[in-house]
Amino acid sequence: MFLRTTSNRAPRFNSLSDLGIASSSNPSVYLGELTYSKGKEIYGEKEPAAYVYQVIKGAVRTYKVLADGRRQIGAFHLVSDIFGLENGESHRFTAEAVVATTVRLIRRTSLEDAAENDAVVFHNLLRMTAKNLQHAENHMLLLGRKTALEKVAAFLLEMDERSASAGALSLPMSRRDIADYLGLTLETVSRALSELHRQEVLDFLGKSQRKIVIRDRGQLASVGSQR
Amino acid sequence: MFLRTTSNRAPRFNSLSDLGIASSSNPSVYLGELTYSKGKEIYGEKEPAAYVYQVIKGAVRTYKVLADGRRQIGAFHLVSDIFGLENGESHRFTAEAVVATTVRLIRRTSLEDAAENDAVVFHNLLRMTAKNLQHAENHMLLLGRKTALEKVAAFLLEMDERSASAGALSLPMSRRDIADYLGLTLETVSRALSELHRQEVLDFLGKSQRKIVIRDRGQLASVGSQR
DNA sequence: CGGGGGCTTGAGGCCACTCAACGATAGTGG
DNA sequence: CCACTATCGTTGAGTGGCCTCAAGCCCCCG
Incomplete structure (x- = not known):
């Protein structure tokens, strides 16, 4: 077998404070919270990306499907994770609640405004995207060769x-x-x-x-x- | 079969001018060019990422390997493509010339300086990272389910x-x-x-x-x- | 307590892998 | 210039790992 645990856990950069919004000049970015019961869709692939989400309680899966129903889950999002962050106009995955889940909503435009006015927020947007990319890169190795x-x-x-x-x-x-x-x-x-x-x-x-x-x-x- | 061609080709954002360096206040970002013969390594995984590269001629593969040699190529980089752009300190892939290949080098620090001084450059850094992420997401679906x-x-x-x-x-x-x-x-x-x-x-x-x-x-x- | 969803396990099949042979091509040195 | 060699690609035969189909169990929940 080929298992190994990392002795030191990697730092995580996925809380909203890590986005730097706390330090932003923009005062009210949070919109509120929503709760989804098990299996409910939070947003669909190709839907306009109006919000960014943070898991407060529960767990979320984001996935793509082929025409005949074959499904590939890209990531699971656990408590404190941020998901639904898109650089384009629409979502590239469908998001569903794995169990009963509460999410916090951030309006996309609010985040963009915050990023516009605060270099720290913008910097963290890039860092989060890079973190997602790194996860995807490792997952490609797993999917293709393990x-x-x-x-x-x-x-x-x-x-x-x-x-x-x-x-x-x-x-x-x-x-x-x-x-x-x-x-x-x-x-x-x-x-x-x-x-x-x-x-x-x-x-x-x-x-x-x-x-x-x-x-x-x-x-x-x-x-x-x-x- | 399941093939389909896109009638309109997607716009590509991968030239150096797309990085916004041309509009940057920083005058000399380009360092020069290097040529690698077929199969030669350009940089190794986990090496410090001192440069970002653009393919001038030829083609490049970037890959990860498991301990026993199983290899997963993450992407091919063709003429005009930029690769080796990392947000961390080191490369996450190994890069090799597929054929005889000429690359243009950009010093990483130069790029960071340019990004610091020019919001457009910074914005494009994010856009390029997002584009790489999107490719990886689609490739996960391919690897896992096709x-x-x-x-x-x-x-x-x-x-x-x-x-x-x-x-x-x-x-x-x-x-x-x-x-x-x-x-x-x-x-x-x-x-x-x-x-x-x-x-x-x-x-x-x-x-x-x-x-x-x-x-x-x-x-x-x-x-x-x-x- | 009946129904349903999720999990496990078994039996058999198939798609992709492994091993192998062979041809074509390009590069090398005599 | 021509063997010689190495590399690459194709194809065949057989294997095996994962998938498919199916049955049965458990647990939850109405």
Whole structure:
């Protein structure tokens, strides 16, 4: 196996304060919050991009679909993540709530005004776009060249790295979602997870002195020594 | 089959003048040109990003590799394309000349200075990063969800769209390069191309009143009515 | 408690991969 | 100028990893 955990977690630049709006001269950028129940669409691909969103509670998937329904999830957005930031006029993905989700809205024009007046905001817009690009670049390597088991293991590590909770890793999304993120079928994802359980996630333990505790859709699926 | 050509070609924003440097107050941004012979490395992954490059002649591939040598090409850069633009301190890909290639160098610090002093340059930096992101997003869909034949067809369409020459489409890169770009093996790419020839690229003709002429590594591989 | 959605597991099939042979082409040195 | 070699591309045969189809279980939720 090929797993490795990063000893130091990468800094994250995805809160609104990281956008620099807090330091902006523009006073009221936030529009309010909206709550979507499980599976509800937040915006559709090619819709005009009127808002930028931040996840307050829950989780969001953004995806593209082919004409015959094949779906590729580009990213999952967890609490504090910003999504829906477009440089063009319209959204390039569809966004849906994975579970019951609350998002904060920022009017796109407000953000643009803030960026116009504040170089820091503008700078952070570029940094966020670059961060999204970096994620996509790494994901291309995964989609194009990794095996099913490697994909699932990388997914677990990514989610672990991103989740704030130290104790257990929570996976709010379904097997189908994971599959569509990794370019697999849900059955293959299920088999890979079973395989990792069967191996008692030995590599997580062996290489990093750490076993990931997976809180899988609320169910405690695998428990081990922590950190 | 699933091919479609865009009737209107998308505008391209990848020349240095598009970066806005021409309008910059900074006078001498260009450093000079370098020529690399076929297969030579221009920069390596994780190397400090001292320069940004523009292809003057030839073609460049940028890729990541796994520990065991599996390779994923993220993009091909053709004449006039800019590559090596990083927001972090180091390159996230390795760049190599596909064929004998001349590149123009821009010192990274010069570009940053120009961006600092000129909002237009900065704006274009963001736009270019967003364009790269969009390409990566589309490529994730291809890598994760398209069949071998669809991948190769999409590749031909992309190259056709990007190549300046109206008559024939030239493919300077090897089968292995194409395979590593599409997440396939070189044999599968070869078979898919043979299959498209066998079908006389019917769908290119049928759906768009247009047949693509493929100039494959210098050899005229497929000829048909043009536009 | 019945229905439905999500997850797991098994059996079989297929698409892309692997291994291999061969031809064409370009570059190299005698 | 011509073997010689290396590289690249094509094609065939066989394999295997992931997909497809299907059954059954569990849990949630009305």
